[in-house]
Amino acid sequence: MSYTWVLGRRALREALRTPEALLPTLFIPMFFLVVNLGQAGKIFPSSTTGFLDGQNYGAFQLPSSMLLAASFGTAALFLVEDIEGGYFDKLRSSPVPRTSLVLGRLVAEVVKGLGIAIVLVLLALPFGIHVASGFVGFLLLIALTALWAVVYVGFMQLIALKTRSAAATNSGGLIFFPLLFLTPNFVPRHMLTRPMEIAATCNPVTYVMEALRSLILQDLVWGRVLTGFGVVGALGVVMVMLNLRMIRHYD
Amino acid sequence: MSKLVTQRAAGESFVGPAVEARGLVKHYKGRDGVVEAVRGVDLRVEAGEIFGFLGPNGAGKSTTVRMLTTLLSITSGTARVAGVDVAREPDVARLRMGVALQEAGLDARQTGRELLVLQCRLFGMSADDAASRAQELLELVDLVDAADRRIKGYSGGMKRRLDLASALVHEPQVLFLDEPTTGLDPASRLVVWEEVRRINGHGTTVFLTTQYLEEADQLCDRIAIIDGGRIVREGTPTQLKTELQVRLGLDDEPSLDDVFLDATGRTRERVAGVVREVGA
Numbered sequence: 189m190s191y192t193w194v195l196g197r198r199a200l201r202e203a204l205r206t207p208e209a210l211l212p213t214l215f216i217p218m219f220f221l222v223v224n225l226g227q228a229g230k231i232f233p234s235s236t237t238g239f240l241d242g243q244n245y246g247a248f249q250l251p252s253s254m255l256l257a258a259s260f261g262t263a264a265l266f267l268v269e270d271i272e273g274g275y276f277d278k279l280r281s282s283p284v285p286r287t288s289l290v291l292g293r294l295v296a297e298v299v300k301g302l303g304i305a306i307v308l309v310l311l312a313l314p315f316g317i318h319v320a321s322g323f324v325g326f327l328l329l330i331a332l333t334a335l336w337a338v339v340y341v342g343f344m345q346l347i348a349l350k351t352r353s354a355a356a357t358n359s360g361g362l363i364f365f366p367l368l369f370l371t372p373n374f375v376p377r378h379m380l381t382r383p384m385e386i387a388a389t390c391n392p393v394t395y396v397m398e399a400l401r402s403l404i405l406q407d408l409v410w411g412r413v414l415t416g417f418g419v420v421g422a423l424g425v426v427m428v429m430l431n432l433r434m435i436r437h438y439d
Numbered sequence: 440m441s442k443l444v445t446q447r448a449a450g451e452s453f454v455g456p457a458v459e460a461r462g463l464v465k466h467y468k469g470r471d472g473v474v475e476a477v478r479g480v481d482l483r484v485e486a487g488e489i490f491g492f493l494g495p496n497g498a499g500k501s502t503t504v505r506m507l508t509t510l511l512s513i514t515s516g517t518a519r520v521a522g523v524d525v526a527r528e529p530d531v532a533r534l535r536m537g538v539a540l541q542e543a544g545l546d547a548r549q550t551g552r553e554l555l556v557l558q559c560r561l562f563g564m565s566a567d568d569a570a571s572r573a574q575e576l577l578e579l580v581d582l583v584d585a586a587d588r589r590i591k592g593y594s595g596g597m598k599r600r601l602d603l604a605s606a607l608v609h610e611p612q613v614l615f616l617d618e619p620t621t622g623l624d625p626a627s628r629l630v631v632w633e634e635v636r637r638i639n640g641h642g643t644t645v646f647l648t649t650q651y652l653e654e655a656d657q658l659c660d661r662i663a664i665i666d667g668g669r670i671v672r673e674g675t676p677t678q679l680k681t682e683l684q685v686r687l688g689l690d691d692e693p694s695l696d697d698v699f700l701d702a703t704g705r706t707r708e709r710v711a712g713v714v715r716e717v718g719a
């Protein structure tokens with residue numbers, strides 16, 4: 189564990205020293221929040237739209253932005269840089285457990301994900317958005333976002349370790365991207381067209397989004413929240429296991 | 440684990456050769472078939488030697504080094520470094536060897552000091568020990584002034600020296616250097632030679648690959664020449680030169696260049712011919 193943390197701290201240092209890579213992860217989700225609010229805010233006024241629970245449409249959109257912010261996978265591109273530049277071999281020539289080599293970055297991603305989620309919630313406050321589930325809800329909100337970031341980076345790292353190419357990792361990440369939009373991200377699931385509803389129901393991201401949304405719009409709805417954590421937890425375990433398998437067979 | 444284990448494992452003396460490879464084979468499987476990069480290499484490097492591993496481009500030097508240093512799986516054969524089987528007990532082997540690869544593997548976003556401290560930590564040292572060891576090494580390779588600057592701004596020579604320092608954090612018993620002086624100016628090359636001799640003087644066995652025959656002649660107690668994945672010559676520089684002189688009945692002692700060209704089936708005439716063709 190201590191090795192994982194030593195490597196995780198280095199990954200965080202690297203992220204902080206590359207603000208060019210960090211800023212878009214905040215800017216683009218905020219951009220979508222503002223644009224979507226501007227485009228659909230009038231269609232869904234808070235006074236007459238039941239699913240908003242009294243908040244404005246921005247509150248409904250915030251989970252999409254948070255998931256987007258947690259789905260950049262920059263850490264995997266840093267890993268490719270390490271591999272291409274030979275630094276990964278230097279790390280591999282040290283006697284640390286192979287697992288720490290991939291877990292370090294994932295641990296760093298938790299910390300980074302928490303930071304990004306907190307900043308996004310703070311940035312959303314001026315839009316009149318608040319977290320209806322209170323402080324505990326806020327903690328769950330940022331935790332769930334951060335764990336999602338781990339799932340996403342875990343997936344990207346798999347491509348990075350497999351292809352060792354920045355171009356392949358970048359475009360490989362896009363395979364996962366549509367899943368963020370096959371969700372009830374504009375209206376609740378029951379208002380979607382039938383085919384879209386089926387697609388969204390099959391998509392695990394839907395449950396993460398619904399959990400985040402319930403934390404923002406409602407008091408603690410444990411069923412929703414636990415489903416979200418369950419989905420992220422299961423995907424997280426799968427990603428970590430695949431990452432560990434990949435690093436053990438890395439040549 | 441940490442400090443105790445590191446020191447014990449690294450300090451533990453071993454009997455027998457520092458590097459011993461038997462029937463080492465590496466096949467790379469790629470999209471367009473299998474590349475037989477190393478085809479049955481036997482090596483024996485005695486403790487305390489500076490051993491030179493020579494060969495033309497693509498001969499299999501780096502592949503062999505990567506297998507010996509646990510970075511690459513071994514297709515068949517066995518390898519022991521400092522008495523430890525690198526495939527069976529890679530972590531124990533890693534504690535006993537230092538590695539500086541052909542492409543200086545550094546992280547441009549860290550400072551030189553941070554990189555060394557991190558490397559020390561990965562070899563199990565406490566934060567305090569890591570800090571003082573890093574300072575020691577920075578002084579050793581003359582990078583104190585640049586220590587707190589990002590590696591991004593280092594020159595090629597500075598990067599090489601930092602890479603060398605990072606291979607020494609745990610005072611390894613066997614040091615592997617893959618082309619440590621390629622791309623260095625003559626003065627920096629001499630600095631690295633001095634450093635290699637000094638490290639060797641403290642009892643560390645050095646296994647280095649090089650393209651420069653003069654380097655091998657100056658520095659190495661013994662050399663092996665690999666070509667097409669097979670060892671084609673092995674011995675002290677003097678032995679190899681004498682062997683060639685006797686075999687060809689030459690009047691003057693040949694240079695190591697001549698030995699190399701003879702061993703790899705290249706002759707001065709043929710090489711000159713290629714140069715002429717390219718030039719024409």
Ligand SMILES: Nc1ncnc2c1ncn2[C@@H]1O[C@H](COP(=O)(O)OP(=O)(O)OP(=O)(O)O)[C@@H](O)[C@H]1O
Nearest residue numbers: 467469474476494495496497498499500501502503
């Ligand atoms: N990852 C790889 N996949 C496929 N083939 C490889 C790989 N790495 C090396 N090779 C091939 O294996 C052979 C030996 O390569 P190696 O890098 O060991 O040579 P080298 O002696 O170090 O050469 P150089 O002096 O140019 O560094 C070459 O034919 C090379 O093309």
Ligand SMILES: [Mg+2]
Nearest residue numbers: 500501502541
């Ligand atoms: Mg090489």
